Amino acid sequence: xxxxxxxxxxxxxxxxxxxxxxxxxxxxxxxxxxxxxxxxxxxxxxxxxxxxxxxxxxxxxxxxxxxxxxxxxxxxxxxxxxxxxxxxxxxxxxxxxxxxxxxxxxxxxxxxxxx
Amino acid sequence: xxxxxxxxxxxxxxxxxxxxxxxxxxxxxxxxxxxxxxxxxxxxxxxxxxxxxxxxxxxxxxxxxxxxxxxxxxxxxxxxxxxxxxxxxxxxxxxxxxxxxxxxxxxxxxxxxxxx
Numbered sequence: 001x002x003x004x005x006x007x008x009x010x011x012x013x014x015x016x017x018x019x020x021x022x023x024x025x026x027x028x029x030x031x032x033x034x035x036x037x038x039x040x041x042x043x044x045x046x047x048x049x050x051x052x053x054x055x056x057x058x059x060x061x062x063x064x065x066x067x068x069x070x071x072x073x074x075x076x077x078x079x080x081x082x083x084x085x086x087x088x089x090x091x092x093x094x095x096x097x098x099x100x101x102x103x104x105x106x107x108x109x110x111x112x113x114x115x
Numbered sequence: 116x117x118x119x120x121x122x123x124x125x126x127x128x129x130x131x132x133x134x135x136x137x138x139x140x141x142x143x144x145x146x147x148x149x150x151x152x153x154x155x156x157x158x159x160x161x162x163x164x165x166x167x168x169x170x171x172x173x174x175x176x177x178x179x180x181x182x183x184x185x186x187x188x189x190x191x192x193x194x195x196x197x198x199x200x201x202x203x204x205x206x207x208x209x210x211x212x213x214x215x216x217x218x219x220x221x222x223x224x225x226x227x228x229x230x231x
């Protein structure tokens with residue numbers, strides 16, 4: 001079984017600054033994917049960034065980047081130049097390659113960007 | 116391209132009743148999965164449907180059941196509702212891409228169920 005742990009229930013950051021959200025996971029699988037999803041008050045889960053475990057290069061998507069440490073089973077999200085619209089609940093999620101669409105989510109981190 | 120739509124957005128039921136939630140998948144997607152998100156928690160996988168058949172199930176009792184239709188839309192049915200079933204139910208659709216890319220899920224905005 002897979003588990004995903006987010007140890008920061010809440011975080012806050014000033015607009016334009018950088019913040020890092022932490023995520024660790026546990027699995028015996030070798031082929032898997034990792035994701036960060038954002039859930040604003042509108043409730044819709046929005047994909048922020050994804051990482052294939054077989055790729056050593058860290059994924060980057062505009063202001064969002066990850067630090068993927070496979071041996072340590074760590075997958076942190078860095079948000080640069082934080083914007084007010086980044087305020088949301090952020091979920092780290094894990095998917096085994098052969099599982100179809102089965103995601104295992106962490107408990108989430110509520111990020112607040114202050115003006 | 117239309118996204119994932121869910122209905123109803125909110126509903127209130129009483130213990131012991133039955134509920135049906137509906138989901139229209141994104142155009143071109145043939146896989147639908149359902150998640151239960153209790154207040155303040157991360158979503159939990161209920162099950163997924165591929166080509167009208169259940170193709171994976173999480174740790175949920177049989178009173179949670181589903182259907183997928185030929186147009187890939189889906190229903191989630193919950194019988195004998197319990198208070199703990201109160202949650203946001205999220206539907207997600209995807210198209211399996213194999214190792215060339217992770218199965219990227221597109222989520223709907225959810226159906227908020229309150230059981231009294």
